[in-house]
Amino acid sequence: MLKNLFARQPYTTQDQHWLWLSGSMLLICMLLVASLLFLIGVQGLSFFWPSDGDEAVWTRFFHNIGLFLTQAPTDHNQSGGIFPALFGTVTMVLLMTLFVTPIGVLSAVYLSEFATQNSVTRLLRIAIYNLAGVPSIVFGVFGLIFFVYILGGSIDQLFFSDSLPAPTYGTPGLIWVSLTLALLTLPVVIVATEEGLSRIPEDYRSGCLALGATQSEMLWKVVLPLTTPAMLTGVILAIARAAGEVAPLMLVGVVRSAPELPIDSQFPFLHLDRNVMHLGYHIFDLGMQSPAGSDVMPIVFAASLVLITLVLMLNLTAIIIRQGLRRRFQHYNQHP
Amino acid sequence: MTPAKIEIENLSLTFADRQVLNQINLNIPANQVTALIGASGCGKSTLLKCINRLNDLKPQCDIDGAIRIDHEDIYQKSYDVTDLRRKVGMVFQVPNPFPTSIYENVVFGLKLLGVRKRHHLHEAAEKSLRQAALWDEVKDQLNQNALQLSGGQQQRLVIARALAVEPNILMLDEPASALDPISTLKIEELITELKQTYTILLVTHNMHQAARVSDFTAFLDQGRIMETGQTRDIFTNPRRKATEDYITGRYA
Numbered sequence: 001m002l003k004n005l006f007a008r009q010p011y012t013t014q015d016q017h018w019l020w021l022s023g024s025m026l027l028i029c030m031l032l033v034a035s036l037l038f039l040i041g042v043q044g045l046s047f048f049w050p051s052d053g054d055e056a057v058w059t060r061f062f063h064n065i066g067l068f069l070t071q072a073p074t075d076h077n078q079s080g081g082i083f084p085a086l087f088g089t090v091t092m093v094l095l096m097t098l099f100v101t102p103i104g105v106l107s108a109v110y111l112s113e114f115a116t117q118n119s120v121t122r123l124l125r126i127a128i129y130n131l132a133g134v135p136s137i138v139f140g141v142f143g144l145i146f147f148v149y150i151l152g153g154s155i156d157q158l159f160f161s162d163s164l165p166a167p168t169y170g171t172p173g174l175i176w177v178s179l180t181l182a183l184l185t186l187p188v189v190i191v192a193t194e195e196g197l198s199r200i201p202e203d204y205r206s207g208c209l210a211l212g213a214t215q216s217e218m219l220w221k222v223v224l225p226l227t228t229p230a231m232l233t234g235v236i237l238a239i240a241r242a243a244g245e246v247a248p249l250m251l252v253g254v255v256r257s258a259p260e261l262p263i264d265s266q267f268p269f270l271h272l273d274r275n276v277m278h279l280g281y282h283i284f285d286l287g288m289q290s291p292a293g294s295d296v297m298p299i300v301f302a303a304s305l306v307l308i309t310l311v312l313m314l315n316l317t318a319i320i321i322r323q324g325l326r327r328r329f330q331h332y333n334q335h336p
Numbered sequence: 337m338t339p340a341k342i343e344i345e346n347l348s349l350t351f352a353d354r355q356v357l358n359q360i361n362l363n364i365p366a367n368q369v370t371a372l373i374g375a376s377g378c379g380k381s382t383l384l385k386c387i388n389r390l391n392d393l394k395p396q397c398d399i400d401g402a403i404r405i406d407h408e409d410i411y412q413k414s415y416d417v418t419d420l421r422r423k424v425g426m427v428f429q430v431p432n433p434f435p436t437s438i439y440e441n442v443v444f445g446l447k448l449l450g451v452r453k454r455h456h457l458h459e460a461a462e463k464s465l466r467q468a469a470l471w472d473e474v475k476d477q478l479n480q481n482a483l484q485l486s487g488g489q490q491q492r493l494v495i496a497r498a499l500a501v502e503p504n505i506l507m508l509d510e511p512a513s514a515l516d517p518i519s520t521l522k523i524e525e526l527i528t529e530l531k532q533t534y535t536i537l538l539v540t541h542n543m544h545q546a547a548r549v550s551d552f553t554a555f556l557d558q559g560r561i562m563e564t565g566q567t568r569d570i571f572t573n574p575r576r577k578a579t580e581d582y583i584t585g586r587y588a
């Protein structure tokens with residue numbers, strides 16, 4: 001029976017009603033998600049499908065995908081590939097991870113391991129947790145004022161005064177994009193790490209201290225290694241959220257079309273001051289702003305498909321790493 | 337009377353205004369086994385954790401009074417707590433091996449001390465595992481995760497871990513609660529052997545064990561010391577009714 005496949009047999013007719021109600025809601029959700037994936041998937045893939053002839057269609061299909069991923073856009077983004085946008089998205093997310101992981105983890109460590117637990121720490125914790133609910137555009141405004149104008153402006157005055165009034169860092173750029181993203185996702189990492197720290201059994205801590213470890217030795221040798229799966233969970237969530245953000249980034253360095261990639265063979269190789277392109281913005285720009293109107297919709301679908309795949313892949317990688325760590329520590333949950 | 341290694345003077349402890357230890361006065365003689373007996377919840381483990389200052393970091397815990405080891409006040413500001421804990425080894429009531437290999441567990445304390453030479457670590461690991469009567473069972477699987485050991489093996493592993501750093505006081509909180517008679521016997525032999533060099537504090541609910549291995553006994557009741565004395569005297573001729581009732585199992 002199909003019904004028994006998904007749910008246990010309910011006892012009463014009232015249970016029956018609830019089963020049907022909740023079951024149909026789930027069905028609606030699944031249908032919506034499925035049609036979204038189907039629409040994007042079919043539309044996106046059909047963009048690559050060769051329209052003419054039947055000779056070696058598969059080879060040409062994959063060749064088209066390859067071109068789309070590796071070529072720069074042409075003709076005001078209306079044709080060609082999406083390489084710079086893809087590259088920009090990956091670069092800014094990776095750079096953000098580099099910022100948010102140590103800052104988030106160490107803040108969580110201070111908050112739950114070193115700080116005295118009183119009303120001040122409680123207030124601080126509430127503030128951090130609520131930061132996660134602040135609309136992201138607000139972070140964009142903050143990033144523009146604080147990072148670009150104040151921080152970037154001061155850096156220019158201190159180190160790049162020769163080239164003023166032309167700004168070097170006092171203008172939107174990759175570094176500010178990544179820092180804004182890091183700020184945006186900081187609460188996620190802090191919350192996950194704190195959660196993980198609180199789950200380490202008290203026994204391990206006292207056992208470690210009783211052998212003559214200092215508090216920091218205890219942290220580094222026992223507590224933090226055991227918390228890595230939780231930290232990674234936080235970082236995964238941060239990455240997932242960051243890869244999908246667009247609006248705030250338009251204020252701090254994401255542009256419609258950047259002349260150069262943020263990484264190239266010129267010293268210092270990683271150009272933190274450059275503007276970057278972003279897949280999400282690319283999609284928005286094509287879908288909403290293009291003079292060609294609905295002619296470009298196939299590219300929008302194809303780029304969306306790439307964005308979804310990218311986010312899925314980032315998540316998948318992190319999940320695989322986390323599972324590996326889980327396996328290494330699988331026994332620590334069995335402790336009485 | 338042998339000289340006191342640990343002197344506890346008017347020690348009181350409260351957890352969030354709840355009196356757990358009440359005006360404890362107790363001298364623990366050097367190179368002897370002192371048994372700490374008393375009903376569940378009377379404060380035995382808490383008392384042990386005062387001696388290596390593990391209660392310090394607990395929230396809402398207030399400690400009053402003094403503890404001196406070798407005539408030095410361990411609660412004075414200048415006292416090095418990590419040094420104290422190396423001197424005072426502790427085996428916890430619930431075995432708490434770290435989720436690493438058996439070997440890493442045993443050498444954990446030595447590595448903290450900065451011992452890096454491999455042969456030195458190996459020797460120490462083997463020696464302490466032998467002392468704790470665990471070597472023969474684990475010698476071929478030293479890299480196995482310690483949490484895969486049975487409860488009784490874990491109990492012996494944490495004993496080995498405490499022994500490896502060679503403290504001079506050893507506190508054992510029910511070290512044989514999950515052991516079979518043979519392993520229990522081995523641990524008791526170990527305790528008797530160790531008292532040549534160590535001062536030992538043993539918490540046990542097993543009256544026969546207390547009678548067999550300890551020289552001194554302290555009976556604790558609801559955070560107070562009810563009676564102390566030579567184990568011989570306490571078990572054959574207790575001065576207080578409460579002690580006699582507890583020992584003979586008539587505790588209400």
Ligand SMILES: Nc1ncnc2c1ncn2[C@@H]1O[C@H](COP(=O)(O)OP(=O)(O)OP(=O)(O)O)[C@@H](O)[C@H]1O
Nearest residue numbers: 351356374375376377378379380381382383394429
């Ligand atoms: N961290 C803590 N916070 C609050 N109360 C505590 C804490 N640790 C222990 N207590 C209380 O102190 C009392 C003594 O506990 P303790 O663990 O010392 O008993 P015990 O004599 O070792 O008992 P058992 O024989 O069952 O191990 C108990 O009533 C317990 O509830």
Ligand SMILES: [Mg+2]
Nearest residue numbers: 380381429509
């Ligand atoms: Mg206890």
